Amino acid sequence: MTAAFEFLTAPWEYDFWRRALLVALMSGLVCGVIGSHVVLRGMAFIGDAVSHAVFPGIAVAFVLGSNLVLGGAVAGVVTALLIAVFTQNRRLKEDSVIGIFFAASFGLGIVILSTAPGYGGSLESFLFGSILGISDSDVVSVAVIGAGVLLCTALFNSRFVAATLDREQARAVGLPVFWLDVVLHVMVTLAIVISLQAVGNILVLALLVTPAAAARLLTDRLGAMMLLAPSIGAGGSVLGLYLSYAFDLAAGGLIVLTLTAIFLLCWLFAPRHGLLTRPRRTAVPAVLAEEKS
Amino acid sequence: MTEPVLDITDVTVHLGGREVLSDVDFRLRSGELVGLIGPNGAGKTTLLRTALGLVPVHRGTVLVGGRTPRQAQGTLGYVPQRHEFAWDFPITVEGAVATGRTHLTGLLRRRTAQDREAVADALDRVGMAELRTRPVGELSGGQRQRVLVARALALRPQVLLLDEPFTGIDAPTQELLSTLLTGLRDEGVAVLMTTHDLAAATALCSRLCLLNRTVVADDEPAALADTDIWLRTFGLDRAEQLLKALGVTG
Numbered sequence: 001m002t003a004a005f006e007f008l009t010a011p012w013e014y015d016f017w018r019r020a021l022l023v024a025l026m027s028g029l030v031c032g033v034i035g036s037h038v039v040l041r042g043m044a045f046i047g048d049a050v051s052h053a054v055f056p057g058i059a060v061a062f063v064l065g066s067n068l069v070l071g072g073a074v075a076g077v078v079t080a081l082l083i084a085v086f087t088q089n090r091r092l093k094e095d096s097v098i099g100i101f102f103a104a105s106f107g108l109g110i111v112i113l114s115t116a117p118g119y120g121g122s123l124e125s126f127l128f129g130s131i132l133g134i135s136d137s138d139v140v141s142v143a144v145i146g147a148g149v150l151l152c153t154a155l156f157n158s159r160f161v162a163a164t165l166d167r168e169q170a171r172a173v174g175l176p177v178f179w180l181d182v183v184l185h186v187m188v189t190l191a192i193v194i195s196l197q198a199v200g201n202i203l204v205l206a207l208l209v210t211p212a213a214a215a216r217l218l219t220d221r222l223g224a225m226m227l228l229a230p231s232i233g234a235g236g237s238v239l240g241l242y243l244s245y246a247f248d249l250a251a252g253g254l255i256v257l258t259l260t261a262i263f264l265l266c267w268l269f270a271p272r273h274g275l276l277t278r279p280r281r282t283a284v285p286a287v288l289a290e291e292k293s
Numbered sequence: 294m295t296e297p298v299l300d301i302t303d304v305t306v307h308l309g310g311r312e313v314l315s316d317v318d319f320r321l322r323s324g325e326l327v328g329l330i331g332p333n334g335a336g337k338t339t340l341l342r343t344a345l346g347l348v349p350v351h352r353g354t355v356l357v358g359g360r361t362p363r364q365a366q367g368t369l370g371y372v373p374q375r376h377e378f379a380w381d382f383p384i385t386v387e388g389a390v391a392t393g394r395t396h397l398t399g400l401l402r403r404r405t406a407q408d409r410e411a412v413a414d415a416l417d418r419v420g421m422a423e424l425r426t427r428p429v430g431e432l433s434g435g436q437r438q439r440v441l442v443a444r445a446l447a448l449r450p451q452v453l454l455l456d457e458p459f460t461g462i463d464a465p466t467q468e469l470l471s472t473l474l475t476g477l478r479d480e481g482v483a484v485l486m487t488t489h490d491l492a493a494a495t496a497l498c499s500r501l502c503l504l505n506r507t508v509v510a511d512d513e514p515a516a517l518a519d520t521d522i523w524l525r526t527f528g529l530d531r532a533e534q535l536l537k538a539l540g541v542t543g
Contacts, residue, residue, distance in 0.1 A: 040379075159395060162396075164379060165384065166378045168377040170395075173367045219383060
């Protein structure tokens with residue numbers, strides 16, 4: 001009993017662990033909420049693009065010695081806007097546009113970073129996260145930006161839902177679909193930027209997509225999904241961090257693996273939809289079969 | 294005669310560099326139930342989208358209740374084709390219908406009693422009140438069509454535009470929708486629907502508009518007995534079977 005208690009409390013003795021846990025918790029929370037919209041709209045690839053797009057901004061901020069979170073946010077928002085604008089051209093599919101911009105911005109980031117002396121080490125911390133090296137001011141930025149994202153999502157939630165459900169009808173009743181896309185892209189960008197330090201550039205997509213996808217398996221209600229996803233995200237992140245503390249292994253990787261394990265458990269055991277729990281002989285529901293024919 | 298609620302005059306529409314509608318003249322009045330008929334690619338959906346302000350008009354004027362389509366946006370009921378809707382979205386029937394009123398609610402406002410009442414009424418009218426808590430993904434094709442109609446009705450619109458509401462639904466649902474549409478017509482709603490079901494359209498509609506890039510004919514079903522009109526609309530060489538189905542051969 002005391003051993004378990006000590007395991008739970010021991011990391012809190014250290015300032016850097018407290019900061020790491022706080023950031024993991026907040027990142028998981030915010031990414032879970034905004035990730036629900038990402039998963040439902042099928043825009044996981046946009047999340048991937050934005051997470052790479054943030055890179056040149058961080059590189060510039062690093063070279064100039066200014067705030068990394070701010071630099072990343074600016075670059076991510078610019079790329080998100082470029083994607084939103086270029087996808088208005090019907091001849092280009094969204095995934096092509098995204099592919100172009102995310103590779104380009106990542107290339108730009110590497111070039112900028114290579115101008116700074118000794119860039120190898122900082123490159124690694126951008127790519128794989130440096131959750132134990134978070135400063136007090138970083139914690140404050142994460143909290144403020146995270147609160148902003150949550151507030152904005154709460155305000156726009158029903159509009160995001162209407163635009164995702166049926167763009168044609170949303171346009172027809174005069175909802176500003178393009179600007180809703182822009183707002184959603186910006187929210188995704190900010191969620192990614194505040195999570196970068198926890199899990200790094202490459203793995204941040206998991207924080208955005210995995211908890212929301214797991215939550216989708218558990219429920220057919222958006223409201224429930226938007227409570228479950230942040231719970232899974234925050235819980236999984238904190239658990240991953242504890243595991244990293246206990247076994248002295250890479251934090252970002254363990255956070256992502258913990259979330260993946262939760263997703264797999266949901267996939268196997270989710271009520272009604274799980275591989276091992278769904279009723280037999282209903283591989284294709286009658287409704288779907290009818291609709292496809 | 295009353296002022297038309299939808300007034301389309303000499304409208305030409307270009308899409309992707311192609312002329313999709315040419316010099317279209319069309320009027321819709323309160324209490325009318327009009328069928329928009331024509332082959333694939335005739336511009337039926339484009340005509341609906343023009344009225345909704347979703348397509349730029351190259352030439353001509355479109356007035357909705359005396360206003361431009363842009364100004365009138367959010368007042369028309371619109372039932373798009375079923376595939377436009379994300380049926381895998383985790384939302385209940387009631388929630389989906391309520392999205393028809395999202396644009397009326399401010400960012401900081403919650404749904405009012407009026408919103409809830411409009412949604413409940415709409416669900417009642419399409420006979421989906423009992424299924425209101427069911428996830429939309431579990432509905433049959435006919436039930437899905439009824440949800441889309443209810444979403445449009447939640448606005449309590451004076452003009453209702455439906456894009457192929459009868460496609461891929463069974464006879465009972467078709468009957469329910471027919472009764473609903475004639476009921477709305479009798480209440481003074483102006484209803485315009487595109488359809489490929491010529492027999493149903495002939496039986497149901499007070500007027501048929503035959504469209505193929507431009508209006509070929511626009512009259513009561515009984516007045517459209519001229520074989521040539523149907524041949525021109527559908528570009529057919531022989532129309533015996535079609536006309537026999539419609540009962541206009543003479």
